[in-house]
Amino acid sequence: MANYLVVGEVDKGNLKKASKEAVSTAKKIFGSASAVLIGEGASSVAAELGKYGADTIYAGDVNEYNGEAYAKAIAQLVKDKGFDVILIPHSWVGRDISARLGALLDAAVISDAVEIKLEGDRVVIKKPVYSGKAFAELKCRTPIQIVTFRPNSQGIEEQAGSGNVENINVDFGGVKTKLISVKESGGERVPLTEADIVVSAGRGIKGPENMKLIEDLADLLGAGVGASRAVVDAGWCDHTLQIGQTGQTVSPTLYIAVGISGAIQHLAGMGSSKYIVAINKDPDAPIFKVSTYGVVDDLFKVVPAMQEEIRKLKG
Amino acid sequence: MNILVLIKQVPDTEAKITVSSGKVNEAGIKWIISPYDEIGLEEAIQWKEKTGGTVTALSVGPDQVVSSLRTAYAMGADNAIHVKVDDYNMLDSFSIAEAIIKAIEGEKYDVILAGRQGSDSDNGQVPYIVGTKLGYGVVSYAKKVDLQDSKAVIECEAEGGEATYEAEYPVIITANAGLAEPRYPSLKGIMASKKKPITTKTLDDLGISPEPKIDVIEFQPPPPRPPGRIIEGEEPEEKAANLVKALHEEIKVI
Ligand SMILES: Cc1cc2nc3c(=O)[nH]c(=O)nc-3n(C[C@H](O)[C@H](O)[C@H](O)COP(=O)(O)OP(=O)(O)OC[C@H]3O[C@@H](n4cnc5c(N)ncnc54)[C@H](O)[C@@H]3O)c2cc1C
Ligand SMILES: Nc1ncnc2c1ncn2[C@@H]1O[C@H](COP(=O)(O)O)[C@@H](O)[C@H]1O
Secondary structure (H helix, E strand, O other): OOOEEEEEEEEEEOOOOHHHHHHHHHHHHHHOOOOEHHHHHHHHHHHHHHHHHHEEEEEEOOOOOOOHHHHHHHHHHHHHHOOOOEEEEOOOOHHHHHHHHHHHHOEEEEEEOOOEEEEEEEEEEEEEHHHHEEEEEEEEEEOOEEEEEEOOOOOOOOOOOEEEEEOOOOOOOOOOOEEEEEEEEOOOOOHHHHHHHEEEHHHHHHHHHHHHHHHHHHHHHHHEEEHHHHHHOOOOOOHHHOOOOOOOOOOOOEEEEEOOOOOHHHHHHHHOOOEEEEEEEEOOOOHHHHOEEEEEEEHHHHHHHHHHHHHHHOO | OOOEEEEEEEEEOOOOOEOOOOOOOOOOOOOEEEEEHHHHHHHHHHHHHHOOOEEEEEEEEEEHHHHHHHHHHHHHEEEEEEEEEEOOOOOHHHHHHHHHHHHHOOOOOOOEEEEOOOOOOOOHHHHHHHHHHHHEEEEEEEEEEEEEOOOOOEEEEEHHHHHHEEOOEEEEEEEEOOOOOOOOHHHHHHHHHOOOEEEEEEEHHHOOOOOOOOEEEEOOEEEOOOOOOOOOOOOHHHHHHHHHHHHHHOOOOO
């Protein structure tokens, strides 16, 4: 019987959504899971992962992020407890830790899985390659298997249960890099990669003054705000909002593309969204080929009217 | 500073990728330097032009990667190393990392610049494996790099914002979009690059035969998206109302 470990994430005492998804996924596919959670306030929120199926949660309280130190602590835990399969969200932290962990454990890593199944003792995964233009079905050949999955691709299920928490030590000795400062952008809105709904602006919005139209729609829906590279390059919004091959990858339940043509590099960042809505006045825009619902019309008329309708709906 | 730039050759981002019998059809694909690696290369060349030192480009792959090394020369690299692997698998990060580590054994580079991810594998693993095995720091998603005398200061994209790191040398830095704007090589540069020497090392030369750590079961075309529909309506307002209704009643997301 293999031993499964999930790497969770905590940010200033808040359990990140992807951690819950990781534990749920491990529980669903593997039948059991332990978890490790390192960060500020880890031990205070660790028990919460029990609700998603984690048996034991190893918590490391630290006040500073360091990928090297985190990876070393997790590698030590894997060796001490004999874990065979490690599941990690393909978030910023997951990407910064997973391959280091692989190198420390001589374990192959498969990144950004969108489908995961178990065949015998092997985890078989499907992942997009060439920016989503093809998919690869892969498995690790090494005794320890490490898989990262695309956040929001697996879903979250609550269970009845409670985990027990054990504290672990995270040693920062010998690290070669030091985090000096962190600047958060985005403010109140949900982080893009965690958002269930994303509303994205394209060049069709014509100018920076119209970002507000997109933001207002997003706020009505409790959604995250994204943008195409054309919008970012024009300086109409912060570069962290860029979605696509050279920006962020998102996989929300609903993606609303407003005035976006749907270039292949943009599709690379949102093509795995569950439902896609496109609002574009050009009926031949490629975005319609991937859309669940398309509205062919002027966004400056459609978006305000949508806001009206949503307000009515919400009473 | 002596800078090593890791260059992965990938299909042009505009290339049409087709799959048959579980394999990607490579015929007709134009091969380029992975976009992030090109950014890393540009950054390295700019540092050399400002502060001196050398830029060495290294690529692991079959013979065709030589064309990308020539492009690196044309942009301004001083040296080029081709680690020749005929049964190259772009997803097998460990074998690629092992070849890179062996190929640079005995050389001294202050900085290794790489891409945040290959635009083929979309992995972002190789720089971390190389760094971890060599005991070097790795800082990813760099948007601004300052190579000071005693340390490197790196501003990078992080979850929901930006982070600034300090790192001791040698350090591995991966380039994000925006770090530098790759130049177009001059005609003179392109002509000159054709005559520059490329150091070729085979796995035999390096004395390694990496065991693949990943099994590629097969490649598949992307799963088809369920057919969508165009929302009907006379006026934009009617279309908006029908859309909101569909989102609420059919897929129940709002
Ligand atoms: C190496 C590389 C990497 C790239 N990476 C990315 C990336 O990460 N992300 C990304 O997004 N792009 C990326 N691109 C750029 C990409 O190719 C496109 O240029 C870009 O996505 C276009 O943005 P857009 O759709 O907003 O603009 P456009 O293509 O100009 O589309 C604007 C759309 O708005 C519509 N429109 C205009 N006015 C209205 C109106 N009043 N009402 C309704 N619709 C209207 C138009 O019909 C049009 O379809 C990359 C390109 C390269 C070469
Ligand atoms: N075959 C290769 N030769 C040289 N560098 C590589 C190779 N594969 C990956 N790299 C480097 O590692 C980065 C990340 O690649 P990957 O791990 O495949 O996403 C690339 O952007 C390159 O800088």
